[in-house]
Amino acid sequence: MTGVTLRRDGHVAEIVLDRAEALNALSTAMARRLAEVCAEVAADAAVRAVVLSAAGEKAFCVGADLKERNGMSDEELLAQRPVFRAAFGGVLNLPQPVIAAVHGYALGGGCEFALSTDLIVADESAVFGLPEVGVGLVPGGGGTQLALRRLGPGKAADLVFTGRRLGIEEAVEYGLVDRRVPAGTVREEALGIAGTIALNSPTAVRAAKRAMRQGAALPLEAALDLEENAWRTTAFSADRREGIAAFNEKRRPVWP
Template sequence: TDEEILAQRPVFRAAFGGVLDLPQPVVAAVHGFALGGGCEFALSADLIVADETAVFGLPEVSVGLVPGGGGTQLALRRLGPGRAADLVLTGRRLGVDEALEYGLADRKVPAGTARGEALAIAGTIAGNSPVAVRAAKRALRLGGGVSLEAGLDLEENAWRTVAFSADRREGIAAFTEKRKPIWPS
């Protein structure tokens, strides 16, 4: 009903917003269909790993809706205006190769291995300085919709956040001593 669909909006906005607001990087794994909300969830991630079976799309216009989980804005920022319009206005589906070409997927892996690859990437990220990763993610997220000058200011703030941190001191010490860092944060 109209009332039910309206009542769902705050839940959906909070769910997709929660993923976007995470200070930690999010790596999505796509196996099979990522249509509508599934595609929007993937777009909410920082990196998208897709296996050979992946199919992406924002078909909402074909059923009288518009993407409601951030799809129009996230596709615009990730794909650019023309490709976002193609995806959103036609409602068509993209296989993994076209998704890679469009920038909708970052890595293609064999069928059935997307989750394992996503976890491996997440593990690599988790091995890096938590302070640096959070600061870099913040600069990347906030810098996408601003001028180059404002983006460079965001990067400067990120750099200053980590340059004088205990993580930087440990990272340099570990590099010098040829060992893995033990991050204090």
Template sequence: MDGVTLRRDGHVTEIVLDRPEALNALSTAMARRLAEVCAEVAADAGVRSVVLSAAGEKAFCVGADLKERNAMTDEELMAQRPVFRAAFGGVLNLPQPVVAAVHGYALGGGCEFALSADLIVADETAVFGLPEVSVGLVPGSGGTQLALRRLGAGKAADLVLTGRRLGVEEALDFGLADRKVPAGAARDEALAIAGVIAQNSPVAVRAAKRALRQGDGVGLQAGLDLEENAWRTAAFSPDRREGIAAFNEKRKPDWPS
């Protein structure tokens, strides 16, 4: 529906960018639906991990639908802006860990979707880039800030200011991808990782993600305070008691949360 499909397998949910005929370019309707889906997933306590994948063979996502934008007035472009911000913010702010499964082109907003994830799995066909400056724009869905935090100032500048494309090997070297897999295997690998994450304590995983996200860029002591808060959240939850009991009884935990 409107270019986004939701799949559920146990505690793992897959959000699929599903507009392959347009290389999963993000239209206004698709962005609106993605924000709705992310809100639904975020509120579902039964979802422990998320995979962000894409339909078709050629592209993960090539960014905003420039054919749609070509006919827009300035007023219409500004009206689209909060819809896009809600879509990208929906992915970025999911409380569950997100694993992006990238194949083919991940350009502009597609690259920003990947950067919004916690882990990026890329297959051999993956091509990353933030080419906005080449069409008179600035990455505006988290690209400058997420690249800065993930890659560091120099590599972020290289990516953003040149607008060039990175194949999977250079993306790995840059830190723009975390794992490389054979062509066609990104989704399966991402689902496998998400499955491992989903076996862990939901309380602890969400608290750890908050500490990682909120601690990025803060001073050491502030980061340690965030870690302390995350530790307390997990340590005084029923999950901690179940986890320790299961360890001592040599069984898999049955998480109460």
């Protein structure tokens, strides 16, 4: 399809940014397709974990396709905006845990896609950056807010205001990367993590993600109430009953 490929293996879905000839730069058609794929995955109860990966050897995603934008009128740029927001929101709002498998350049929107996921796995070739201020923009795929929440105000300001790039060493030091792996192994590692997640109760995992995402911006007391709601959702579920039974019978659970 147009720049995005969806693969399934058991309970794991892999969404591939598949426009390697353009370093996976995000075009309007690609953004529209990504939003469609995310909606399809979100609605699929059989999917328990998601990997966001990229085709080619050089880049995860270099952000918006500036060649497409060259010569766009203000009206055309404004018309593109909701399509892009739907693409970034599609990744951010997936109910399943999402693992980014980052290699090569993850710049602008590419960095924002990674920030939209729950876990970022990157190999030695990864380079991150939010260079939008250098072309007269601010990060518009959630970068200002997601970097702030993941990195804290000082480090987020450093990335956004300077537009500089972080190699793998500094990205790990900043807390931008959760797992660092050897070059060429990032997809395998991310799929392995997703497979491990998929063995667990889908009811529990989704409830935990909701509690963590929604609670992050709340005062602790309110966030603990969210956790209580998540606990109640799982404690009286068929998954919890199956999990306890499987533990006592020394077998792998078959989640209802």
